Amino acid sequence: MSKVLVTGAASGLGAALVDRFVADGHQVLRTDVAAESPGPDGTQYRQLNVRSVDDWAAAVAWCAENWGGLDILVNNAGIATGGRIEVESLDEWDRVVDINLMGVVRGCRAFTPMFKAQRSGHIVNTASAAGLVHPPMMSSYNTVKAGVVALSETLSHELHPYGVSVSVVCPSFFRTNLADSIQGDDTDMGATARRLIEKSPRTADDVAIGVLAGIKKKQFLIIPDRPALLAWRTKRFARPLYDRQMRKIAARARERADATAAEQSRVAGER
Numbered sequence: 001m002s003k004v005l006v007t008g009a010a011s012g013l014g015a016a017l018v019d020r021f022v023a024d025g026h027q028v029l030r031t032d033v034a035a036e037s038p039g040p041d042g043t044q045y046r047q048l049n050v051r052s053v054d055d056w057a058a059a060v061a062w063c064a065e066n067w068g069g070l071d072i073l074v075n076n077a078g079i080a081t082g083g084r085i086e087v088e089s090l091d092e093w094d095r096v097v098d099i100n101l102m103g104v105v106r107g108c109r110a111f112t113p114m115f116k117a118q119r120s121g122h123i124v125n126t127a128s129a130a131g132l133v134h135p136p137m138m139s140s141y142n143t144v145k146a147g148v149v150a151l152s153e154t155l156s157h158e159l160h161p162y163g164v165s166v167s168v169v170c171p172s173f174f175r176t177n178l179a180d181s182i183q184g185d186d187t188d189m190g191a192t193a194r195r196l197i198e199k200s201p202r203t204a205d206d207v208a209i210g211v212l213a214g215i216k217k218k219q220f221l222i223i224p225d226r227p228a229l230l231a232w233r234t235k236r237f238a239r240p241l242y243d244r245q246m247r248k249i250a251a252r253a254r255e256r257a258d259a260t261a262a263e264q265s266r267v268a269g270e271r
Helices: 012-023 053-066 090-118 139-160 177-181 187-198 204-216 227-237 239-270
Strands: 002-006 025-033 044-047 072-075 122-127 164-168
Touching: 002 012, 002 053, 012 025, 012 204, 025 053, 025 204, 053 090, 053 177, 072 139, 090 122, 122 204, 139 164, 164 187, 164 204, 187 204, 227 239
Parallel strands: 002 025, 002 072, 025 044, 072 122, 122 164
Antiparallel strands: none
């Protein structure tokens, strides 16, 4: 039985991962930015804002006092964002970097001393297929998720001498409430992202099943669904095809933007 801490556990993939860990008989500390969150029987809950160093320190202290350590840290909390480079604001860049990238950095920094002292532990960082393949109009999201992949690979080597394993999770779109976190200025791209999330045939539980299987095998790169795996393999082994696909996406986006601009001009001229 492992002792597991999951961030972003109140909903979406975090909640699905908690359910799977509990079903496998593990002890789980659920954390989220909300003050309270109902969850499965037998789990504990703590408020944890991944942007707060103090919250992370309190979580480490709780694990030391109540469990005598931690076996698996799942840095899962995150938001959705994206947009054309000239449209998305720098404030939104700051927000997604602070949550999706620095939130993971803070978690890794907070628990690494404990894992080193134990000579054991497993860090699981939720990135995205966007950390491996980089579609247009998603600069901020692609950048932070690629950063999570790079951080995870770095730590997989750095912490190996201490018996600490690291995994990074890279799913493609799946149905979740993640779209509710989209706040960027590029509303057209935000609407597209929402459609892709809400119309995906995959659920958070589908992804969680693949993630738990990868954790059990201590895989570094966990790609839990076929579309993400195909996209990654296309980029690696058929780069010209990958580039054509990405440029088609960009061309369609330009057509939509031009059509929107023309319609706005027409309406303005009729006033």
